[in-house]
Amino acid sequence: MNILIQNLGLLINATLIATPPLLFAALGSCFSERCGVVNIGIEGMMTVGAVVGAITALNTHNGIIAFLVGGLAGAVFGLIHAIVCITYHADQTIAGTAINFIGPGLAVFACKILYNSSDTPAIDSSYKLPKMFNGMFSAGSFGSNVLNVYSMAYLVFIVAAICWFVFYKTRFGAHLRACGEHPEACESLGINVYLVRYICVILSGFLAGLGGAFVTLATVSQFRPTVIVGQGFIAIAAVIFGKFSPEGALKGCLIFGVCNGIKALASQGNVVSPNLISMIPYVVTIIALILFVGRANAPAANGKPYIKSR
Amino acid sequence: MNKKRGILHSNVLYTIIAILIGFIIGAIFLAVANISPVEAYSKLLSSVVSKPKYWFWTLTYASPIILTGLSVAFSFRTGVFNIGAEGQFVVGSLAATIIGILVDVPAVIHIPLCILAAALAGCCWSLICGIMKVKKGIHEVLSFIMFNWIAYYLSNFAVNTQTLHKVGSGEATKDLLPSARLLFPKSVLTLTGCSAANAGIIIAIVLAVVVWVIIEKTTLGYKLKAVGFNKHAAQYGGIDSNKSILTALGISGALAGLGGAVQTMGMGGRLAQFASQEGYGFEGITVALIGGSNPIGVIFSGIFYGAMKYGGSKLTLINAPSEIINIIMGCVVIFIAIAHVFKELFLNISKKKEAK
Structure with missing residues (x-):
């Protein structure tokens, strides 16, 4: 029984480590996709958030400021994506691909210039994000595993709830969903489609940046070129999985998070090849898609540049 | 005049412009990082063609x-x-x-x-x-x-x-x-x-x-x-x-x-x-x-x-960090994505000239 509880604790702990970066980025992706702008550049924006977060923490010695600055760095790339896609009507997939090259390129470039290495130095644990209930539980106990995690890991679920509220209970949410379905109709009703889309895409960059900063400021405690690799794409996958809604994205990210927890537990025994265990999240997603989710209904105007009629 | 119009309509022109802009932006990043862009680009060129x-x-x-x-x-x-x-x-x-x-x-x-x-x-x-x-x-x-x-x-x-x-x-x-x-x-x-x-x-x-x-x-x-x-x-x-x-x-x-x-x-x-x-x-x-x-x-x-x-x-x-290549390539792609903006601009200029 004790072992069972302890394993459950480990599972929850691993889930709480793996889910937040994905969920931050996935919520960002929801905003962008639902307002009608495909943002495949989430990956690049996360990487930028990760590196800027790490560099800021090393210089300001303040984890929370670093976290927010990481988000802002992501937002800058969100702004670039917005200008290119909304004002200049560029193909959104192409622009996103470009950001996925520039972001990680710039991140490693900056590290090499600043630290003469592709990694940043390790971030001292006191400059990292704060932990809740630090020291209240003995190390390795159930309480420590579940409650003594980085506070942002719980914050992300509150952010998800806020996103849900914004999406379905506010005027702005209604506008943003409408902009993704039928921008011409929105414009005729006096909604400023460009403004709504700008806000959403910048917000998506901000949230992706936070997700990236969480990785360097909590999970890994330094920037390495491989810290993000793929997580942005997984976040996009979670959003498609969740049919482009915040609550669906939460579900998608949790599946990934829990699978990561199972992965951590399963690799303890060293019986099965770790490479096969690592496939679990991806295979489970595919199976879940085939059995339960099926057709993804993307917003009607997603990916189509909207050109204001004069 | 027709030949000139043909060039302005060709996508190759805008791809080349995008590549040039990509290199210019790359040069800015290199300069900010205190690396001579001229040195870096000549190294890049010579290590490919020499x-x-x-x-x-x-x-x-x-x-x-x-x-x-x-x-x-x-x-x-x-x-x-x-x-x-x-x-x-x-x-x-x-x-x-x-x-x-x-x-x-x-x-x-x-x-x-x-x-x-x-x-x-x-x-x-x-x-x-x-x-x-x-x-x-x-x-x-x-x-x-x-x-x-x-x-x-x-x-x-x-x-x-x-x-x-x-x-x-x-x-x-x-x-x-x-x-x-x-x-x-x-x-x-x-x-x-x-x-x-x-x-x-x-x-x-x-x-x-x-x-x-x-x-x-x-x-x-x-x-x-x-x-x-x-x-x-x-x-x-x-x-x-x-x-x-x-x-x-x-x-x-x-x-x-x-x-x-x-x-x-x-x-x-x-x-x-x-x-x-x-x-x-x-x-x-x-x-x-x-x-x-x-x-x-x-x-x-x-x-x-x-x-x-x-x-x-x-x-x-x-x-010089080799990652500058990714930055340049990314910028090239962005400017290819908005090539139509340049196209409109150039065609407008050439039209105005013709009108004169």
Whole structure:
């Protein structure tokens, strides 16, 4: 029984480590996709958030400021994506691909210039994000595993709830969903489609940046070129999985998070090849898609540049 | 006047402008980082063109990316987005490695066998996602991303199995048998000075031409493009759109798989465990975009990318981070994406001049 509880604790702990970066980025992706702008550049924006977060923490010695600055760095790339896609009507997939090259390129470039290495130095644990209930539980106990995690890991679920509220209970949410379905109709009703889309895409960059900063400021405690690799794409996958809604994205990210927890537990025994265990999240997603989710209904105007009629 | 108008309408002009702007932005980043852009760019240029040896290295780097570029370009032209070229590349290289190590036959049979296996593996990997799209309506971007990672771990798993793993070599497979390699004969290698010069580039160029013919000159290509352009209209016109989507994805996957074959049978010679995704598929997206999704254009953009990759790897010699290449390439892609803005601008200017 004790072992069972302890394993459950480990599972929850691993889930709480793996889910937040994905969920931050996935919520960002929801905003962008639902307002009608495909943002495949989430990956690049996360990487930028990760590196800027790490560099800021090393210089300001303040984890929370670093976290927010990481988000802002992501937002800058969100702004670039917005200008290119909304004002200049560029193909959104192409622009996103470009950001996925520039972001990680710039991140490693900056590290090499600043630290003469592709990694940043390790971030001292006191400059990292704060932990809740630090020291209240003995190390390795159930309480420590579940409650003594980085506070942002719980914050992300509150952010998800806020996103849900914004999406379905506010005027702005209604506008943003409408902009993704039928921008011409929105414009005729006096909604400023460009403004709504700008806000959403910048917000998506901000949230992706936070997700990236969480990785360097909590999970890994330094920037390495491989810290993000793929997580942005997984976040996009979670959003498609969740049919482009915040609550669906939460579900998608949790599946990934829990699978990561199972992965951590399963690799303890060293019986099965770790490479096969690592496939679990991806295979489970595919199976879940085939059995339960099926057709993804993307917003009607997603990916189509909207050109204001004069 | 007409000739000038023709130039202003040509996409090549705007691609060149985008490349120039990319280099200018790259220069700004270099200058900010206190590295002389002139020094860095001349190093980049000289390490690509100054010796015939470097030309061959460039072509060696270019061959696999031309093939993944073709794969993505083909998918763009037929209305699907093959973000899964990465995974198809990986299973392709894995298939070529397995056949290349375990089957011992003369080169005449061995080489086609490996290439066929790789194409088949890439094709099947892509088709699984295609079938899920057609039958279950599962978004191909989602399944491709999952399959990229499954391929990644599958390959790492295979590298470490007893049959393939080379004892004491760290984390790589045994070497491919010489009969499965695409390397040019020894005399050519010493003559060119490039130890990995191989026939991959010939395969890539031949396939680019074949793909061009399929897209532009055959009914199959016409059907696939029609479905990509407007699925419902094509269906109304009597084309089975599901079958077309599967065909397009199958061909696209096979091309990416061939890229994997060319990489391992050419330069690589064996398969190493990945530390992170290799990026050939994602580079293919960039190559396809710079090449205007035109198979012949992809040859040139692939060689351009190969040159940047090879030249970029030499930048460390003057203490400049080679990642500047990614920044430049990303900027080039952004400015290609907004090329129509420049086009309108230039056409307006030329119209005004004419009016005067």
